[in-house]
Amino acid sequence: MRLQNKVALITGSGSGIGKSTALLFAKEGAKVVVVDLAEESGKQTAAEIVQQGGEAVFIQADVTNAEAVERMVNQALGHFGRIDILFNNAGISGVGAIHELTEELWDRVVNVNMKGVFLPCKYIVPHMMENKSGTIINMSSAIAEIGLMRRAVYAATKGAVLTLTKCMQVDYAPYNIRVNALLPGTILTPFVEKYLKESYSDPEEGLNTIRKRQLGGELGRPEDVANAALFLASDESKFMMGSPMYIDGGCTFGKMA
Template sequence: MRLKSKVCLITGAGKGIGAATAKAFAREGAVVEIAEVDLDSANSVVEEIVAAGGTAYAKFVDVSDSASINAWVTEVLGRHQRIDVLFNNAGVSAVGQLHEVNRDLWDKVMSVNVTGVYLVSKAVLPAMMEQKQGAVINMSSCIAEIGLARRAAYAATKGAILSMTKSMQVDYAPYNIRVNALLPGTIFTPFVEDYLKRSYDDPSAAIESLKQRQLGGELGRPEDVAEAAVYLASDESRYVMGAGLAVDGGVTAGKQF
């Protein structure tokens, strides 16, 4: 019960890494609060957690809309009077070389991936500052450390999140708030599966190609990232501050030849 009685907020936890993390947090004793635009999927995660004996709630929240976020945070504080962990997980992708990315897509990915982290953190941090304790986990990506074809817009957001994490840590360390980032590699989630179907004529061949980028020769699972999130949320990581934790199968370590 590494997160026993901790109130943990997760954005974008209806599927993939967010859903796996919500379940992992609940198994470790946390009270889980999910913010999601797909409320049906979020409710399914809540039902699974409750059926397993855990405690979880879900609410429709658009992370690019401050009114939506503030209403959610107010509701959470009214229910629990505290917030111990915030996992800024919600995100969208953008595919294409920079000159191919239209302004609407650029604005959307920036609004969700970067402004979303800003707005949710802005709403949650005052409660953590008042209680002099908290942990914030921001979802970056290994793409913040490497170049990857046709991902300029997405990479820009994930690099911004990593830099934001480090500066946030400097600002909030005096309040005993830890701020760290996760840098996953290619994790086989519905998000990635959908991208492969839209981007490649032969998704199966694309998967095999992606596997070759990993030193371990396999794509990651949502649970691999979820366990890293549990560590960063728990008191076990009390001395980990402003870090970018790679969970990428060795992509950023190099290549085998």
């Protein structure tokens, strides 16, 4: 029970990595605030936690809307009394080189991937400062460290999240708040499955293409990232501060001969 008596708020936890992390955190003793814009899937995650003997509450919220985020935080505090762990997991992708992107798509990806980290932090960090304790995990990506064709806006936002993580750590270290970032490679989630269907005439061919990015030739699974998030959320990582953690199958620093 590595998160016994902790309260964790996880954005985008209706599916994929967020859902796997919510289920794992609950199994390890955390009380979980499931946050998602999609009501049905968010409620399902919370229900599964309760069915397995854990504690969870679902709160529907748009992480790009300040009023919604402030209300989300107040609801979470009203229900559990505290927030010990914040996992900023919600995010979206955008495909295209700079000259191909519409302003609308650029703004949407920037809004979700950057503002969607800023706002939960803005409203939760003061409570962590008051308690002089807290752990924040920001979802960056291996793409923050590498160039990848036609991923300009996604890469820009994930690089920004990594840099923000480091700056936040400097600001909040005096309050015993740790801030770290996860940098996954390509993980087989509904998010990626949707991308394959939209971007390739043959999704299976697309899957084979992106498999080649990983040294092992396979994509990661949501549970792989959830296990890394658990480590960062627990006291086992107490000496990690402002650090990137790679779960990428070797795609960042490895290259086949």
